[in-house]
Amino acid sequence: MAKRIGKYTVEFENDTGIMAAAGVAGKKESEGPLGEEFDKVFTDTKMNSDSWEQAESSLQKEALNMALQKASLQPDDVDYVFAGDLLNQCIGSTFGLMTLELPFVGMYGACSTMALTLSMASVFVEAGIAGRASAVTSSHYCSSERQFRFPLEYGGQRPPSAQWTVTGAGAAIVTKGGEIKINHITTGRIVDLGVTDQNNMGGAMAPAAADTLMRFLKDTGTSPTDYDLILTGDLGRVGSELLYQLLEREKIDIRENHKDCGAMIFYEDQPEVFAGGSGCGCSASVFCSHIINRMKKGELKNILFMATGALMSPTSCMQGENIPGIAHLVHLSV
């Protein structure tokens, strides 16, 4: 039975874990350091469909289908799907997953979605409500770029703090007895330190990451060195540095065992990726392939997965609002 420990953290005691996961990605991602790790790579940005939005939906469907395949399950063997994405009204999830005909819980956590959906799926399994529950999310460079920034044809220039939205998706299936145990979740609060620069999302999200991590460490009475890896979602290189600085003020040093999916997914010198990858699909594709693979091999035994999201829209930015962030944490072990 799950129970709250401290003020913000839930401890799982019911043998809940990930039984299978899959990460899929696009061409640029396949040319990065993790290219060989993805379960499937798509070189056609439209994936034989009519639009980038349809392609993003296909990414979610492919990721979940591959995870089901790894677990030797049919869609009907899963009791709930928790999913969301960056597209307006989360249409990536709707049109990607509707043909599965499963109970569907739509979620919105911006780029924190993989950790958010994984948390919720875990709670449903832990509470005995779901036998198996899946967590899915995606992003697509082209659908994001034209929705949040400019038409691709415009060729907008971006500063070094900008990040490249990952074309990719991830899906995980949670069940009792799952090989990769879920030990704790800490659900994030919305944190706003006044960042307004849409080209510095990592900077906007770093304060939320610091907030959630500090609350988790306090609630569990642990320190960063207790974990093999503290994995953030898509702070990128700029946001990661800011996270270190914020934590150092509180005398917490994570430099030695921190990695960020946004910094991992691309080589620093890949064209135009600047501060690294971003988007729901960034942490989703890296976590559900590379990280899960390393945990299954025993190379990583005890990790914190903390995906961050920037809770903004083009409208809120144009209206002069700040860009608040949120970070959700999942503690996993083998």
Next chain:
Amino acid sequence: MAKRIGKYTVEFENDTGIMAAAGVAGKKESEGPLGEEFDKVFTDTKMNSDSWEQAESSLQKEALNMALQKASLQPDDVDYVFAGDLLNQCIGSTFGLMTLELPFVGMYGACSTMALTLSMASVFVEAGIAGRASAVTSSHYCSSERQFRFPLEYGGQRPPSAQWTVTGAGAAIVTKGGEIKINHITTGRIVDLGVTDQNNMGGAMAPAAADTLMRFLKDTGTSPTDYDLILTGDLGRVGSELLYQLLEREKIDIRENHKDCGAMIFYEDQPEVFAGGSGCGCSASVFCSHIINRMKKGELKNILFMATGALMSPTSCMQGENIPGIAHLVHLSV
């Protein structure tokens, strides 16, 4: 402890219930049949803020604050907020609730959001993860109209099947021992019967309502007459009629004890409301004020609250996609 009964329904056994709720609304809603029922009415569409989007955020904040006040609670007494709305990237919830500094679970269910967030809040309480959890959502006519349809100044004409997005919000606080018990939840599947008309959202959502209700009745072995009221969210008059027809094919008759929040919130002859109200704030404001009030008075003892959502975006519609629907059901009793 919650348990699954049948294939789709969760039965609650842990005395989980709503301890307090509040519904707030705008001027047009205050002139409807339920005008006296709302906990607060705002006649200024911008609520003294700079934009309709900020006003929508204020609606959420006001609704939750009023619910907290009724329960004699401070924000910090609540462990989780489950919230979402119709605005791109759910900014209504972000900017409405961020100052509360509570663990925040962002959700997207379009107009089904009140039932979705209430379901999730109930699961967290039932599982012992939250002592108290709140469910919040909103919509605003002006922010919705310009995002989904046309600039207000354009004065677009609409057909009789069109609905009027409610300016309003609702918030409920769930806890063990809450006065209004939550007995079951049934989480919806995405259902697409091929409706493409953006001016007939009720029609697009009715098939999902039929699907969820039939699954609930089958799982619980009950019939519509076992309930004082089957309350749908915002099918409106057109969608409600379609729901009756779909259910009659399966020999299920709900005409006698069905009501729809969209049909209830406006008088039929109120200007331009046509088939009725819509939006997340429609079922939220009606359920969290009028319906909860009637349950507290004992006028309603055993009800099904089933809010429906149309899972579309302007982009998906322009790209020729259908408008799939979803419906989430919560069974409540006193």
